[in-house]
Amino acid sequence: MKKINPSPSCLVGYRSTCPIANVLDIVGDKWTLLVVRDLLLSGKRRYGEFQSSPESIPTNILADRLKRLEAAGLVKKEFYQNNPPRAEYFITRKGAELGPVLQEMAQWGQKYIPGVIIPSQFNQPEIRD
C-alpha cells in the first residue's frame, strides 16, 4: 500500500496548507506587523527610528524581528557604511503587499476600538528588492 503525502514538499514542517495559518507563522505576533507598519506607513528605515515608535519595542525583539523579516524576504537590509557597520532597512515588494492587511486592521480598529487615532498623512516608502 502506497501512502501519498498530502502536503507539498514546500510546506513540510508547516502547521497546515491554510494560507492564513502560514501567514500567521510569519507575522502572527504582537510586534512584526508594527515594524512593517513603520516601514510601510511611516517611511522609517533605521534601527533607532523603529525604537522611537510609541509602542517602544524592546531592542532584542526589534533585532530579532528585523532578522526574521529579512529572512522571510519582506525586508532588505543595506549597509550605508562599513565601520562601524550601519544599515538601513527597506521594505520589499512582497512586504509592501501586506499593506491591505494593515489597512483592513486599521479600519476595524477605528470602528471597534474607541480612542484610536489614524494618522492623517502617511510617508511613502521606498521599495527595494
Added chain:
Amino acid sequence: MKKINPSPSCLVGYRSTCPIANVLDIVGDKWTLLVVRDLLLSGKRRYGEFQSSPESIPTNILADRLKRLEAAGLVKKEFYQNNPPRAEYFITRKGAELGPVLQEMAQWGQKYIPGVIIPSQFNQPEIRD
C-alpha cells in the same frame, strides 16, 4: 502648570493610540485568528470542532483563546445544555467584520507562499450578538 493626558482614558494601559497596535493586542498571536477563521469561514461552533482543525491547537490554548475572544466581544458563548455544561460558540458582528482582514491575509499567502490551498467553498456562519 496643568498637564493634559494625551491619550483618552479608554486607551489607558494600551501600547499606543495606533489602531494597528490595538488590533494586534487582541488578535496578534499565532492562534486567535485561526479560531476566528474556523468560526467565520468553516462554520464551526463546538470545542471539539476547533480541535479537529489541521493545525491541532493545544487544548489549553483553545480554552484560553475562546475566553479572550468572548471577553473581547468577538465571540458569544451559548449553552445548549446544563448538565454536563455544553456550549456552542458563535461569532458576533464585531468578530465577523474581521473577515476582510482574513481575506487579505489569505490573498497575500496565496501569492507569496507556494503550496497553500484556498478551500473552494466556505460555510456561512451564523452571527449572534
Added chain:
DNA sequence: ACTAAGACTTGTAAATTGCAAGTCACAGAC
C-alpha cells in the same frame, strides 16, 4: 459495570518576551 465522548482543567517543561546592562566604534565638547 465498562467504555467512550465532550469539554474542559491542571501540571510541567520548553520557548518566547521584556527589561536592564554591556559592547564597540566613532564624533564632538572641553
Added chain:
DNA sequence: GTCTGTGACTTGCAATTTACAAGTCTTAGT
C-alpha cells in the same frame, strides 16, 4: 587627549506564554 554621548546592536536573566500530557466530570451507549 580624555570624557561624554550616540547608534546599533548583543548578552543575561526573570517572567510570561506555549506545548504537550494527563486528569476530571458527567452522560450515553453496549
